[in-house]
Amino acid sequence: MTLRVLRPGILMTVQDEGRHGYQHLGLCPGGAMDPVALTLANALVGNALDEAALEITVLGPDLEFGADTMVALCGAEFEASIPLNRPVLVEAGRLVHIGRAMRGARGYLAVAGGLPTEPVLGSRSTYLPGGFGGHEGRTMRRGDAIPLVANVAALSLERFQRLKGKSGRSVRWWAPPLTAPDREPILLHVIEGEHYGRFEAAAQRAFLDTIWSVGSESNRMGFRLGGAPLARPAPGESEILSGPTCLGTVQVPASGQPIVLMADHQTTGGYPRIAEIAHADVPRLAQLAPGGRLHFARCSLDIAAQLRKALRERLDAALHGIAWEYGN
Amino acid sequence: MHDRSRRSEDPLKQLRPTAVIPLGDVAAYVEFSRVLDLEVNEFVQRVAAAVRARGEPWIRDVVPALGGLALHFDPDFEGVVGDVAAELVERCLKEDLSPAEELGRDVEVPVCYDKLFAPDLEEVAAKTGVATEEVAARHAAGQYRVLMIGFAPGHAYMGGLDAKLAMPRRASPRARVEAGSVAIANEQSVIYPFAIAGGWNIIGRTPLTVFDAKRERPSLLSAGDRVRFRAISRAEFEGFGK
Numbered sequence: 001m002t003l004r005v006l007r008p009g010i011l012m013t014v015q016d017e018g019r020h021g022y023q024h025l026g027l028c029p030g031g032a033m034d035p036v037a038l039t040l041a042n043a044l045v046g047n048a049l050d051e052a053a054l055e056i057t058v059l060g061p062d063l064e065f066g067a068d069t070m071v072a073l074c075g076a077e078f079e080a081s082i083p084l085n086r087p088v089l090v091e092a093g094r095l096v097h098i099g100r101a102m103r104g105a106r107g108y109l110a111v112a113g114g115l116p117t118e119p120v121l122g123s124r125s126t127y128l129p130g131g132f133g134g135h136e137g138r139t140m141r142r143g144d145a146i147p148l149v150a151n152v153a154a155l156s157l158e159r160f161q162r163l164k165g166k167s168g169r170s171v172r173w174w175a176p177p178l179t180a181p182d183r184e185p186i187l188l189h190v191i192e193g194e195h196y197g198r199f200e201a202a203a204q205r206a207f208l209d210t211i212w213s214v215g216s217e218s219n220r221m222g223f224r225l226g227g228a229p230l231a232r233p234a235p236g237e238s239e240i241l242s243g244p245t246c247l248g249t250v251q252v253p254a255s256g257q258p259i260v261l262m263a264d265h266q267t268t269g270g271y272p273r274i275a276e277i278a279h280a281d282v283p284r285l286a287q288l289a290p291g292g293r294l295h296f297a298r299c300s301l302d303i304a305a306q307l308r309k310a311l312r313e314r315l316d317a318a319l320h321g322i323a324w325e326y327g328n
Numbered sequence: 329m330h331d332r333s334r335r336s337e338d339p340l341k342q343l344r345p346t347a348v349i350p351l352g353d354v355a356a357y358v359e360f361s362r363v364l365d366l367e368v369n370e371f372v373q374r375v376a377a378a379v380r381a382r383g384e385p386w387i388r389d390v391v392p393a394l395g396g397l398a399l400h401f402d403p404d405f406e407g408v409v410g411d412v413a414a415e416l417v418e419r420c421l422k423e424d425l426s427p428a429e430e431l432g433r434d435v436e437v438p439v440c441y442d443k444l445f446a447p448d449l450e451e452v453a454a455k456t457g458v459a460t461e462e463v464a465a466r467h468a469a470g471q472y473r474v475l476m477i478g479f480a481p482g483h484a485y486m487g488g489l490d491a492k493l494a495m496p497r498r499a500s501p502r503a504r505v506e507a508g509s510v511a512i513a514n515e516q517s518v519i520y521p522f523a524i525a526g527g528w529n530i531i532g533r534t535p536l537t538v539f540d541a542k543r544e545r546p547s548l549l550s551a552g553d554r555v556r557f558r559a560i561s562r563a564e565f566e567g568f569g570k
Contacts, residue, residue, distance in 0.1 A: 022389075024390060026478050121541055130481055191352060244397075246355045278352065301353055302408075
């Protein structure tokens with residue numbers, strides 16, 4: 001059983017929750033840029049929350065399913081032939097069209113049973129720079145056949161039967177989108193980075209007072225931020241020992257244009273690190289397309305931890321709601 | 329307070345973290361030195377091995393770097409990661425760390441220094457005043473230790489380069505460096521695992537696959553490994569593994 005790519009869209013890859021435990025070998029965790037949306041999409045089709053799904057970027061694909069398949073599309077608000085944020089039973093042979101993202105940048109199309117591509121180092125996530133994971137380690141092309149689980153039709157029908165509030169091939173309820181941007185510029189909380197204090201006061205202020213835009217050369221490794229360049233720390237102050245980086249690290253290279261490290265980031269870096277984005281806010285940043293605008297507000301570690309807890313609680317509430325609709 | 333006899337056996341045993349720096353709210357960097365010190369670097373690798381061996385379920389990654397180690401936590405962990413990371417490292421420091429010799433492996437890396445694979449060999453020779461053939465000979469004669477893996481999967485920063493070959497990185501990085509390229513800068517050597525952009529001076533190439541995710545041991549090199557290069561001919565390079 002497969003699903004067929006009739007038109008691939010801009011950048012579609014297989015992603016799950018990531019590949020953990022290999023950063024000491026220089027391999028980043030990778031995985032879904034917006035793991036919150038991935039979790040919701042999986043929950044809606046009754047999967048384990050960390051199953052692999054299709055990560056769709058800005059312009060979506062046309063797909064044809066080889067069997068009756070329950071799917072759910074979460075994350076960005078795409079113009080699509082299926083309703084968003086809810087389980088949908090797609091008939092065998094039926095075309096699913098996903099067009100442009102109207103709000104947000106990344107969608108996650110989960111299918112019942114997941115995408116049984118071969119795991120590499122414990123994950124099905126596609127790591128493009130290394131050319132492995134997911135579907136042949138690359139982005140989807142026209143004509144690709146992506147595997148579905150063998151019993152996908154039976155599994156989909158059985159799960160769909162259990163759902164409450166059915167209406168035709170979908171349901172009358174939906175899961176709340178938790179990460180799509182409400183309005184821009186979006187606000188991201190940041191903790192002072194290791195080298196924040198080495199930047200002059202004017203550069204520190206400019207970092208917080210600028211409305212930055214996501215640059216066109218941004219990708220899954222990092223987002224380049226456009227805006228007036230930041231003055232780098234004085235020579236001597238800018239000589240730093242290369243050290244570990246993290247998802248959400250904001251570093252300032254010689255150009256003065258900050259780079260935010262995203263899912264496929266380098267595990268170490270030698271540029272001054274001005275800030276670290278609060279973990280809970282990174283999925284919202286992942287929902288900005290090139291040109292999307294953002295600004296930063298400083299916060300303490302304690303507030304960052306509270307934001308993380310609050311997001312966890314909102315996600316848990318949504319997951320409980322979905323479980324209830326499944327009669328659990 | 330210190331046990332003097334013990335300290336003389338292992339003077340580094342008394343090293344203490346100089347700072348604990350939050351890497352955001354789900355990771356922390358426990359720093360032992362702000363500058364590159366090869367003895368501290370080796371100590372950091374021993375501490376990292378001890379932290380890793382504890383197998384704490386809420387720690388996803390332990391990353392030894394040049395002057396300290398990063399601990400990456402599960403985002404669902406509810407404590408203050410910096411404090412917990414510091415305590416965990418403290419506990420490891422109180423125990424006996426494994427000797428460095430037990431952590432790293434000895435790895436021999438064949439390198440072809442043929443001009444075809446060494447676009448910067450002439451420039452290195454010109455800038456260092458060392459004859460071209462001697463650059464290769466000096467590079468191959470060194471005993472290296474992997475100080476850190478970073479930049480890209482399997483990309484090893486190796487200390488131990490002949491001081492005569494020390495030179496800065498290229499002024500403008502190359503957009504594409506071939507996989508397996510062996511390069512030098514500062515007082516270190518690296519091997520590029522994939523065809524990627526890079527700014528180090530390329531003086532040769534290894535036929536070995538530096539990183540293969542489908543291999544049982546994905547990375548040819550790990551922090552702490554002791555590396556020797558062996559010069560091979562162009563014919564050996566081309567026949568390698570065939």
